[in-house]
Amino acid sequence: MTRDLDDDIPGPDDEPTAAEKARARSFGDLVDRAVAGRAPAAMSPDDRALIEVATVIRGAAGKVELEASRASNLIEAALAAAVDKDRPRTTTLPPIGGGNVTPITAAPKRRWLPWSIAGATSAIAAAAIAMLIAGVGRHAPARAPVARAPLPEMLRSRPADDLVGVIARDRSGDAATRIDAIYADRLDGYRELALRGGTR
Amino acid sequence: MRPIFERYAPPLYGTVILPRTGDAATAEEILRDTMATAVEKIGRFAWQGKTIYPWLRQIAINKVYDLHRHAKRSRRLADAMAQELPAESAPEDNPDALLIAQQEQRSNRARIDETLAVMPERYRVAIELRLVDELSREECARRLDVTVGTFDVLLFRAVRAFRKRYGAREDEP
Numbered sequence A: 001m002t003r004d005l006d007d008d009i010p011g012p013d014d015e016p017t018a019a020e021k022a023r024a025r026s027f028g029d030l031v032d033r034a035v036a037g038r039a040p041a042a043m044s045p046d047d048r049a050l051i052e053v054a055t056v057i058r059g060a061a062g063k064v065e066l067e068a069s070r071a072s073n074l075i076e077a078a079l080a081a082a083v084d085k086d087r088p089r090t091t092t093l094p095p096i097g098g099g100n101v102t103p104i105t106a107a108p109k110r111r112w113l114p115w116s117i118a119g120a121t122s123a124i125a126a127a128a129i130a131m132l133i134a135g136v137g138r139h140a141p142a143r144a145p146v147a148r149a150p151l152p153e154m155l156r157s158r159p160a161d162d163l164v165g166v167i168a169r170d171r172s173g174d175a176a177t178r179i180d181a182i183y184a185d186r187l188d189g190y191r192e193l194a195l196r197g198g199t200r
Numbered sequence B: 001m002r003p004i005f006e007r008y009a010p011p012l013y014g015t016v017i018l019p020r021t022g023d024a025a026t027a028e029e030i031l032r033d034t035m036a037t038a039v040e041k042i043g044r045f046a047w048q049g050k051t052i053y054p055w056l057r058q059i060a061i062n063k064v065y066d067l068h069r070h071a072k073r074s075r076r077l078a079d080a081m082a083q084e085l086p087a088e089s090a091p092e093d094n095p096d097a098l099l100i101a102q103q104e105q106r107s108n109r110a111r112i113d114e115t116l117a118v119m120p121e122r123y124r125v126a127i128e129l130r131l132v133d134e135l136s137r138e139e140c141a142r143r144l145d146v147t148v149g150t151f152d153v154l155l156f157r158a159v160r161a162f163r164k165r166y167g168a169r170e171d172e173p
Helices: A018-035 A045-060 A068-086 A112-133 A160-164 A175-195 B002-021 B024-040 B053-071 B075-088 B097-117 B121-132 B137-144 B148-171
Strands: none
Touching (some): A018 A045, A018 B148, A045 B097, A045 B121, A068 B024, A160 A175, B002 B024, B002 B053, B002 B097, B053 B097, B121 B137, B121 B148, B137 B148
């Protein structure tokens, strides 16, 4: 993808093509969002390469700062990660060859036990299904639908339509890029949630 | 270590990590990993009556280097950083974290200025107005006496040209 970026670059006064104008406008929008601290997680590899260059320049000029709340969240996450790493694991496996494991050949008399339990539970399940099919519960009073509280916005996936937009016919075969964009957006959403402590 | 991190996280992010990655999300992850590693390896830090900042900075640089090397995102940058590592591995002589951060800021800026200096004048001005001074597109266009659409094209080409020249500069021995 970034091969295009390495092509010859027209001079400052050369007339742009319509395609270049469109890409330049799109890049201008991305720079707007990056300057406002709202750079999208999902973008094409070409856009990402250029935005990284823009960010390097802005960073060198001291224009990119870490917000205090963001820094605080990262510090918490780092400390939590370090604590988790130091915590001894409580799960222990029994020693191989030790404990009260009985070789299957040493207990032939109890081989019927699991089969009888499986048979009994299967019979109960079959009876329950048969009763349902026969309509035993048909006359039971209908339950009122339970209203569920909607999931908070922060826990829901963002609609992919906004990310992908209208798929032009000439880019219909480029599904990998669209999947990458959606995946990057989902990953960004997860990161946001993790930094807020929402996934712990 | 929380007070130490609160003091040093911003300069680590702004002057050490972000200028070497260019991606805010990646830079945040590296900062977090840097701090986690610092907690884990604090026993190895030899206190010599000087700030801990150079030690944190070295961890951060190693993390960025690892990222570039593993992701193979930029062989040129990884190679350039590999050359940078030995010189940066003994920064204990530096007196103060703030001074180090300021020095690094100046160094980063000088690298950018060197590249801008060899670019066509209009590209250089477009980048300075929009990315260094952070003026709006409309204001940038007004100052250059062009339409916003033309300024967008100018900036787009300017950033592409910068990318090409900056990479070429890193290739030089």
